[in-house]
Amino acid sequence: MSQDQLSDFRSDTVTRPTPAMRRAMAEADVGDDVFGEDPMVNRLQERIAEILGKEAALFVPSGTMSNVLAVRTLCQPGDELICELNSHIYNYEQSGYAQLCGVAARPVEGARGILRLELLTGLIRPSNAHQPRTRLLCLENTHNRGGGSIQPLDELRRICHWARENHLALHLDGARLFNAVVATGIAAHRWAEPFDTVNICFSKGLGAPVGSAIVASRELIAAAHRHRKVLGGGMRQAGILAAAALYALEHHVDRLGEDHENARRLAEGIASIPKLRLDPEIVETNMVFFQVDPAWGSADQFCQALKQHGVLMMATARQRIRAVTHLDVGPRDVDRALSAMQGVIRTMPPCSVAGVA
């Protein structure tokens, strides 16, 4: 089956640029960004900084680079950062903070990725020669492995206030911040306000092919710019990519609401299928996590069987599956996925023994 015939719910990173986005890319006015001369990159950096209410921004190839630049900019070797146990920065970035920055991590488990102040208050280490220096708090909003969950703004502000009182720097991994913005109606600059640095991904739900931004004060962005260079992140006529990100900011933010609606309908459908259990039942944004009853088989077997129907989802644990809605899956893909899942559940997976597989 070609890409066009598949309903691909594995991730919101699988979107391909729309014809209008491709036109914006083709027509982009470009220059050499290492000389600071790419007009589209400059425009994108100004625009995203303005939306987040910060002074400056830096366009980078990936969210992973953006997160590592934040740690590199805010910490020194021997420092420690606090993050959520299931966060992207802790699990999916090769511990770049350790490899590239000499920084240790102290993970704390939240509920569906959501932290509360009470979980953090004992974690500031005393200042002595034996211990790392507690220096940075990283939050993730929306929280990917938490099921696209939103950190409530009031609690987030309490946590950030506590962090400031304890002289911690603050980084927000806002790879999907615009999903939180659209789901809550709370403006991006309000979510960003307590943080020193924010990561924004254009290549997730916003639908651009490549790119993220780190957004901060002018001073921090100047430091991040220097670190970006040594990571090999200095790009030349990157305006071709920045044009796609600018297009996405203009045209693909409000429509994230459709993804949330599709995710909710998918979740409601899944809840009514025997041997599938929603985990958890709350779907706040564009992610749906659910469990397959081991009596049917494993999550992997389920995804393999779904693939025969042209529907792709991702196993994220032995019994757990993730489905993500985005620009390239609409209501008809949701219908197709639900009937495929019903069909798959009615048949046992090949080579499985009930309860053992």
Ligand SMILES: *Cc1c(COP(=O)(O)O)cnc(C)c1O
């Ligand atoms: C995708 C993602 C990143 C990293 O982005 P890449 O562009 O894949 O490097 C960081 N944080 C979160 C929460 C993400 O989902």
